[in-house]
Amino acid sequence: MADNMKMRAQLKGDYTEVKVLISHPMETGRRKDDFDRVVPAHFVQVLTASLNGKQVLETQWGTGISKNPYLTFRLAGAQLGDIVSVTWYDNLGATATQEIAVTQA
Amino acid sequence: MQRRHFLIGMMGMIALAPFKALAALWNKTAFEAIRLGDAAKQLNIKDELPSEAIQIVAPDRAENGAIVQVEVFSQLANTEAIAIFVDKNPTPLIANFMFSHGALPYVVTRIKMAETSDIKVVAKVGTQYFTHRKSVVVLENGCG
Numbered sequence: 001m002a003d004n005m006k007m008r009a010q011l012k013g014d015y016t017e018v019k020v021l022i023s024h025p026m027e028t029g030r031r032k033d034d035f036d037r038v039v040p041a042h043f044v045q046v047l048t049a050s051l052n053g054k055q056v057l058e059t060q061w062g063t064g065i066s067k068n069p070y071l072t073f074r075l076a077g078a079q080l081g082d083i084v085s086v087t088w089y090d091n092l093g094a095t096a097t098q099e100i101a102v103t104q105a
Numbered sequence: 106m107q108r109r110h111f112l113i114g115m116m117g118m119i120a121l122a123p124f125k126a127l128a129a130l131w132n133k134t135a136f137e138a139i140r141l142g143d144a145a146k147q148l149n150i151k152d153e154l155p156s157e158a159i160q161i162v163a164p165d166r167a168e169n170g171a172i173v174q175v176e177v178f179s180q181l182a183n184t185e186a187i188a189i190f191v192d193k194n195p196t197p198l199i200a201n202f203m204f205s206h207g208a209l210p211y212v213v214t215r216i217k218m219a220e221t222s223d224i225k226v227v228a229k230v231g232t233q234y235f236t237h238r239k240s241v242v243v244l245e246n247g248c249g
Contacts, residue, residue, distance in 0.1 A: 049208075062200065064196065066216060075207055
């Protein structure tokens with residue numbers, strides 16, 4: 001499911017900036033559809049990031065993150081060619097992982 | 106159409122990869138709390154001190170509450186975690202970010218805001234908590 005995540009990791013001087021964009025409906029469970037039926041909750045709950053296999057970030061999200069979640073984070077000490085991996089898990093048990101190498105900005 | 110493709114794909118993934126064990130790490134009581142104080146308590150946040158060393162970059166007025174871009178960073182040494190709350194959302198806890206092994210206490214993300222409210226950010230430094238607020242006027246409700 002690599003097509004539902006876009007990632008970029010760029011070395012910018014003394015830190016590496018990682019940008020992640022995920023395709024996900026992020027339904028709160030409170031929205032109603034055109035027929036007045038409640039749309040069940042469907043949202044990313046946990047997202048983890050690792051640098052060369054070592055975890056650097058764990059995030060927990062509620063329903064207040066916007067549809068198609070966007071995240072930027074920064075890593076100190078990453079070098080060109082290092083591998084940044086991001087994995088998310090949603091409340092319905094779906095998950096996806098994507099890896100990307102650090103490039104020069 | 107895109108959405109349909111996506112949903113079909115998701116269903117396939119659910120069948121293939123039941124990863125319930127990891128979702129168990131999710132702090133359900135904190136995220137489902139309807140009062141900010143209760144959510145904060147579930148994250149063990151207490152005695153938080155106001156701090157200008159926490160920066161919140163968000164628009165003063167948001168046209169659309171469904172997508173409010175927020176940039177948060179902490180200049181406090183050894184910041185281990187940053188939690189983002191929106192006072193007046195149905196469930197105030199938006200996100201909790203935990204940093205380790207060289208991750209800097211800096212995040213940019215996009216959040217939903219039901220109405221005009223403060224964004225409250227809490228940074229965890231060891232056993233201490235520091236907080237900062239920023240008010241955002243929401244012109245159109247984002248929780249539909």
